[in-house]
Amino acid sequence: MLLYPGMTALDVVGPQALLAGLSAGNLHLVAKVAGAVESDTGVSLLATISLAECPRDLDVLFVPGGDGTPAQMRDAQVIAFLRDRAERAAWIASVCTGSLILGAAGLLDGYRATSHWCVRDRVLPILGAEPVAERVVFDRNRVTAAGVSAGLDLGLALAARLCGSDYARTGQLVAEYAPRPPFRSGTPEEAGPEITRAARAILDRLAADSLTAALALRPR
């Protein structure tokens, strides 16, 4: 799992909660430098190894989203790392705007994929992907999830592919994942125009910077 400054911590920790048990001691949190990496909500996660130390052959290569996404789309070292590990990874996965980083690495060209609603339809096509308005999208060995909390659904779906549905269902019960949000406001359609405007005001900069980063990659 890639960590980077300005990642969304929940994008990482949601799937990590459901996948860590699959491979005790073999789930690596990878960053440019091992050590603390600050998320876009302020909580820092500890990277266990550096990009250079990351094993060459991975079962899953995972990229989270977050406010730091545009900087990663432009980061030659991160892009080279993702291209290299993706060549041999069994699964290539992302949550939220992490799919834009995969896309910037050319890893979603010709694939159906999803992302956070604030960028999905506008930015994914520029990166060669076909946007799909679903919670978790599988296309061959790519699996991408919608925004932030969709990482829980991706974690379960991926655990089922890796280890069978009984394993995933057991993990779901351990995590007591029987969600009951007190409001119905998780998509623009559910939330309505006023709440969507308020959310866009928070997300506008990320959406605009991601678009700019994607457009700059177009003539590659």
Place this chain on the structure above:
Amino acid sequence: MLLYPGMTALDVVGPQALLAGLSAGNLHLVAKVAGAVESDTGVSLLATISLAECPRDLDVLFVPGGDGTPAQMRDAQVIAFLRDRAERAAWIASVCTGSLILGAAGLLDGYRATSHWCVRDRVLPILGAEPVAERVVFDRNRVTAAGVSAGLDLGLALAARLCGSDYARTGQLVAEYAPRPPFRSGTPEEAGPEITRAARAILDRLAADSLTAALALRPR
């Protein structure tokens, strides 16, 4: 938000994702010593301040659950910290087995509360609480959530109390929290006896140690 060795990272990061925006720079991750604290799935979170450095007057005092719960129930320094801050905190909150730590500090005596399903009905009553099989339980200024992933629902419910439902609904849309678990297996009733047996095998030690820790506190 209290951090401790063997906490469940998702118990912290779920609510943190929804509450961090309320009070930029004033959400403290508190542990015995500032620095990295390893969770029960291996990912470490960085505590920003020590117990001693934690502000005396808190809007919310939050305790996560996890495999490290029984040790915290027995930890005089942690219990004294919680009792002290709880006296003046506007809200006292927990996710998962975090409610057992609150209970061990005497903070749920006479309160309706919930916890992870593996300990809720058996251990909460020993600590003086009335167990309630709901996702998020409010009783006066206590708010407790069910296992692990219920922290997202608690985060939204608490954000609504602190800042109004429009604020919470906006946060829900930013986090795209429109959950769609690929299985229905988040409660023992949904999961059925076979999956519940497999989950209990994983949780048995935590449940037994929590029970032992609670029984040792009884003649206080």
